[in-house]
Amino acid sequence: MTAMAHEPLPQEEVLLEGFLALRTPEGFRAELIEGEIVVTPPPDGDHEKYISRVVRQVIKRSRTDMDFSGNKGLRLASGGACPKNHVIPDVTFGPLGLDLFAAAESWMPCAGVAMVLEVTSTKPEADRETKRRCYAREGIPLYLLVDRETAMVTLFNEPERDDYLRSLKRSFGDPLPLPEPFAFDLDTADFI
Template identity: 40%
Template sequence: MTISQTEVTLAEFEAFDAAAPEGLHVELINGRVLVTPAPDGDHDENMVFLRKQFEAHDPELVLYHERGLAVPAYRAGRARVDGAVAPLGYFRGQPSWADPAGVLLVVEVTSGCEKDADVDRIDKRDAYAQAALPVYLLVDRHRGEVVVHWDPEGGHYQHAGKAVFGAKLRLPEPFGFDLDTSDLA
């Protein structure tokens, strides 16, 4: 849900975020405040399924769940990513809206209705590319597919790949493994 089509300042966003009721996620993406409900059970199970794969591939990497990142692109931004893969201990001492410089991959899982999924498909993809996050993984529950974007340059990801639920999806380096999508829903 978009609260306003008018751009807000970072200070205005921080005041709104502090006043938001528990159970709502508030983000600032490309100058717009976005409010979404807390994830459902299938969303959480998808994240657990992914986390186990990343940690099995490299025990020094952790998929942190619902992490706040400062995505400074061309506008100040604040994204509460569904998952952020980073080295173990990366977020120690970081504030609520952490520096994304050491994050290797961000994950979003669509939720809500189909029309809201474009925020994950387009708005967040573009914000993450502008913030030079190396890899963006989207679990699109509405389309029954997983999409990976990588190699950000000039504010856009240069490469993408996708697989339908049930197929393997090859992740780019530094991961370089086939992601199992058989248990995603």
């Protein structure tokens, strides 16, 4: 009797399996972005301040009641049969009525997500470029980027293929209009 040869797993599947089995130290988070495992340390206080400012306004001022989750893993299926992107936005927003987060597993699909928020930290290029492309590929309607290094806040919208067709950029201190379902001007005065 001859032993059957096992075909090796494709590299993308091996990477995904290794990533999903990864154990990170407490407070650290690991993401699989465009075929690269990215590990980031716990955020500093200023990072969390910006998140708090945005979340409070979205909850209080949005035209549609919004639910949110901080550090919720999103499984981005745009990588094909074996998703290659597992991204953790700083905040994920969705309409309250959809109950997106109630039964969600560690890594949830993006269906129903209205907006993701990222605040730059130790790897700002990941937030500015690679994560933006991932969110656009998945069709997430709005991507809000608070860039601490440039003191700018940018709203990307109209996702198409690998990027967003439109962006609206404001300096910290200037209001940034958020479209439906939010429909209010984000006040960035206390970002300064």
